[in-house]
Amino acid sequence: MKIDDTDRKILISLQRDAAQSLDEIAREVGSSKTPVWNRIRKMREAGIIGAQTVILDAEALGFEATFFVLIRTSEHEADWQQKFLAALRARPEVQEAHRLAGDIDYILKVRVENARAYDVFYQALISEVKVHNVTALLSMEEIKATTALPL
Amino acid sequence: MKIDDTDRKILISLQRDAAQSLDEIAREVGSSKTPVWNRIRKMREAGIIGAQTVILDAEALGFEATFFVLIRTSEHEADWQQKFLAALRARPEVQEAHRLAGDIDYILKVRVENARAYDVFYQALISEVKVHNVTALLSMEEIKATTALPL
DNA sequence: GCTGAAAGCTATTACGC
DNA sequence: GCGTAATAGCTTTCAGC
Secondary structure: OOOOHHHHHHHHHHHHOOOOOHHHHHHHHOOOHHHHHHHHHHHHHOOOEEEEEEEEOOOOOOOOEEEEEEEEOOOOOHHHHHHHHHHHHHOOOEEEEEEEOOOOOEEEEEEEOOHHHHHHHHHHHHHHOOOOEEEEEEEEEEEEEOOOOOO | OOOOHHHHHHHHHHHHOOOOOHHHHHHHHOOOHHHHHHHHHHHHHOOOEEEEEEEEOOOOOOOOEEEEEEEEOOOOOHHHHHHHHHHHHHOOOEEEEEEEOOOOOEEEEEEEOOHHHHHHHHHHHHHHOOOOEEEEEEEEEEEEEOOOOOO
């Protein structure tokens, strides 16, 4: 599916505020309700527009510690990897997980109540799957956090 | 502000799908429209519930490269830091930025079209502010990505 | 603090250009 | 493919319990 300039404007607007009415979006992109609605529907069907969610205040809800976890492993068999990925997907503390190119094999972003909760998570993970080397980076300050793509 | 069990259920439901109607949420949490609406309003006012957004398919929109950037700096004066933070906040490719404890000073998550676009970003950043050491980790596979807190 | 109903918007569809 | 207009459904407010 190809995206034109109006679609792009709609996406920018939706990323900023998905709670807006169609009229507001239409006014912003210089169109009117029906075409905007049809474009949104098409992009939803094409999977370009995914879930609609709400950003919560992590600190206010007691999640005061964010760790970035760098993982090196000696195991590279398909079997081990399946198990590892399943473990990551099953743990709600893991907000992000990426397989990397190069020296470090995986990076995780883990959101927990405090350092103690991170240790519980860490112990549980390494008892489930064997990893060679783990480095945890503790966030002192969240400078920026957005899900918006630089459209 | 303190959150009770019903509030928590509402937040879980909203994180999963913020486009649901109040009736659906009310049914899910075992309450009805008005009380759910009042709770959501209060949590919005308290800042617990923040922006409502839409998750877009990065690959479909041409953002095919994600980098995690580890930064060490020799500069730790307030002046330098202000300039660095302002630079990060101003760049839309930077989706996340954290100041860290320990050896590595900052971590960024940068979303760009391709490796060439990353280099453009990198050159621009280091020409703006002096950093001592930069390591870029390239994501090969996004295993998991969620903004949901483990409520 | 809940329920139920009224009022005002908004999404969604149908129709004409 | 766009805009206008009608309808159906939703959010938001409010009165009564």
